Amino acid sequence: MTPVPPAAAAGPAPGPSIGPTAEPGTGGKAHLHALDGLRGAAILGVLLFHTGHLSGGFLGVDLFFALSGYLITDLLLREVAATGTVSLAAFWGRRIRRLMPALVTMLAAVTVLVWAAGPPDMVRTTLADGPWVQLNLVNWHLIAESAGYWDRFGAERVFEHLWSIAVEEQFYLVWPAVLLVAARSGRRADRRVAAVAVLASAASLVLMVAVVSPADPSRVYTGTDTRAFSLLLGAAVATRPARAVLARAVGRWAGAAAAVAAAGITATWLLASGADSLWLFTGGLFAHSAASALLIGLCAQSPRTPVARALAWRPLRWFGLVSYSLYLWHWPVIVLLSPERTGLGGWPLTALVCGVATGLAALSKYLIEDPIRFRAAWARGRSGLVAFAAAMIGLAVLWAALPAPAPPAVDVTALD
Template identity: 30%
Template sequence: MSSLTTAPQSFSRPKYRPDIDGMRALAILAVLFFHAYPESLPGGFVGVDIFFVISGYLISSIIFRGLDLGSFSFFDFYARRVRRIFPAVAFVLLGSFVLGFFLLIPYEFEEHLLDESPYAAFFLENWRLYVTTGGYWETATELKPLMHFWSLGVEEQYYIFYPLICYLLWKVSVKRFLACLMVMFFVSFALCLYDTYNDSARAFYSLHSRFWQLLIGGVLAYVELQWPQYKKLMGGAFIREINLNNIFSLVGVLLIVFSLIFFEEGKYFPGWRALFPTIGGLLVIAAGTEAILNKYVFSNKLAVFVGLISYPLYLWHWPFICIARNNLGGELPTGFMMVVLIALSFLMAYLTFTLIERPMRSKKPTWQMILCLVMVLLLVSLGTKTAVRRSELLQHTLFAGMPESVQETLKDLPRSERNDIICTDVFGEGHSVCRSTSDKPSVLFFGDSHNYTMWDVLYNQGELPPFYIVGNGGGLIFDDVFVVSKDKKVNSALHEKTSRVWNAIRSHSEINTIVLRGNWVGNLSSTLISNRYPDIGGKNLIKQLWRDTFAELSWLNKQVIVVLDNISVPFNPLVRCVSSHRIDLKKQSNECWIPFESIDPKEYEIRDFLKAEAQKWDNVTIVDSWDALCDEKGCYLSNDNIPYYKDGNHLSIYGNRLVWDLIKKTVFGK
């Protein structure tokens, strides 16, 4: 009988197959070279699909043999998974923290490593990425050193639910067991097809749309367990068994190779395309150890060795590559540096396998061991995150050793300086920043985070001209417009905050000058809902809203100053353009700039539109931030190791200081 609480005297395990370790080698090398040299192996990401099939087959073999012998133990099963997986995860997380401390700037270290570590440690990274990013192929995803834990999340969630499902089905009806597996397979595959074309990120990351890839290995494991009943169907007089195995192996390898060469990232995946590597992996496993390719290629000693270290190699390779990429400002390492990173990945994988993974396998799993491993993982992930976030000493340590200009750029505005009662009495509470410099200013600076980050420069500058500054991250300046997020949720709170600002503009006649500043080019790609213009969308809606804004402010007899925004770039200039790390892997130059011809055409589109519209109104004036940040060559991102940007679109205190001097002359005449 199986047991829910106690381990059996002997745990039934399938016979070791070296060719499966060789398949693991193929899978991990595909993933590694896809991450290191994406153009040379465009379909290398399907290595994960091969891993899914292998895991499904091996785990199902263990479960089914235990159920068949009446010796299956839930405790033993889960304990072995914890013993096998947790130690290496804890070690890699610690190593990633050390690498990140020296090679990442503080907010990258905190956001990309610390904040992700609890999700990675407890195998929820797949859902974390689904909620917080646009998908596997997004640049934001590729800069997360723990991103690759998404596949471990899928597998571990499978390990949690699958044994219980199998146990219940086996107890209900062994005869219908295979039929039940097939039903689950087709349901999961149908969900995968649906999600691939309706919510591609969910299809890629979720267990329900990947379940069929793991389950197909389980179907093969069940067929092999019942081999005497199926032997006539698979061989017999029709075709000699050894030839069938060779056909299986050859066709399987061809399907995998086809996927590796011809699949491309960003195409609809997994979907029906995932059948190629999945069926390919299944056929190679089904071919058995005597198939020629399995016996002489996949069972080769070198292939088996790489397969044995494939798990720690998978864990280590991405933090090395990704952290170096962050250090280089988003550029993928190349040449000798990439070779070194790959070599380090293999070295750390071998050490992890030899010193941690293999010794742990030899220990008998106990409740005490499992509890200890869980606590270690909690301490490494959540404990480290909490300690760094809450300790002033550790926060200071994060910044220590960095150039002063970088430290100043990365400092957050103190919460006590973000709002004051004079401002919130007029514009309401809840804004990202709502500050005033006198009792009843006549000037209002209104916009999004591009507007209120200017307060980072001004809050401790002493005497200032009289003004309000109000802004909300991700907000718009337009009234009666709703912003729709990537997950198709309407941001009613943001709409309410903007409405309060407009109500104040209309009701406070002493506010006679409105300075509008924001990420205007970013607005063009926002998804909006307008009650006034339900049939207009995209950039046409944005342009109409600008016209309405100018018209209403003119009718209210307000002077309007529109600040044309700084350029946005698809990388972080703070990292790429200045010496911002304790250890910098990149070569430095005295200046970093973008030529005008390389600037996003959308920047010119919105600038030209605003200039043209401003000329139609006597009360509208344009202030161009390019006058402060650009010259005849192009626009500067840094100069003399002084960063003008804190990320790809927000100015640093140094960049904002240049723009403030320009605005101050126009608004206050000094």
């Protein structure tokens, strides 16, 4: 990623995003409250990381990637079992209704606010990054710019955190097509999906180890190809063969296994420190993702273990339910409510930015996300397609219509 404010200004550079997942319980399956709690833990870890209080909180992205892979794959495999196929149009329609209303609202509001009141550098990066966010390619845009993700000095970027939303969107585009091909194998669909997920995870790990630069691991941290294993390990755990292996392996010790996995994840969050922890990019992230996938599988199979009950704590679940909008809003709030603008620092600033971001997330969920997702008839079918196209055109016009400040002039005579 490109540089972000110094640590004294806004905490560590933006790390993971907490993207949306398929809702547990879709299709008649019992809702798993522990998985909502895991999402809540992930977003709280990210918030603590971005406000300078938890060095490894950025690893919440791996937990959430694994959750996304698990839930999406579970949903699609149940569709295959019920219908023998996967409806790509229906799946992508559900994803658009789930993701786009909150994202479009945040993009438009933050862009206008930054253009009206932000410093010139921030305005320029916001207008430059916006179209790539809209295309779900912002991670590759930042990689192409050689934007150092772990460099904490330089111009502020309010959309920098959306790189992982792009990774998830790219996964949502490709993975259902893989499931559709696997569905043609009939009863062997689960086996083929499990095999593809495991083999592709291994390939992704090998690529990360081969490509990583010890000086700056930004490329492998934000690249879709080198981060795919986090999603794919979660996907593998959702398959019937993996569930059977897991059940045989832990037997009556599911509670102990869940506790060990949770302890390992917690220890990693406490010990990791981003670019300074090279071990993360030579197998550590893979191990953390595997532990996350294991914990997800155990919570799904044994929801009455002590760990699963703790994760089902109602306040933690609530943060999980608003985690998507909370992630969308939290980094722009941190950047805009910097110590220089508020005169605050430490925990008072953390309380302010978390309170504002949480309030905006709640408004987004209850006034925008849920009404459009569950109750707006116009958001479905042909009218929904028209609304989506109108929103995309509106964003494109916004990026093009708002004038960007001219870059600072360089006095070449002073170089002589």
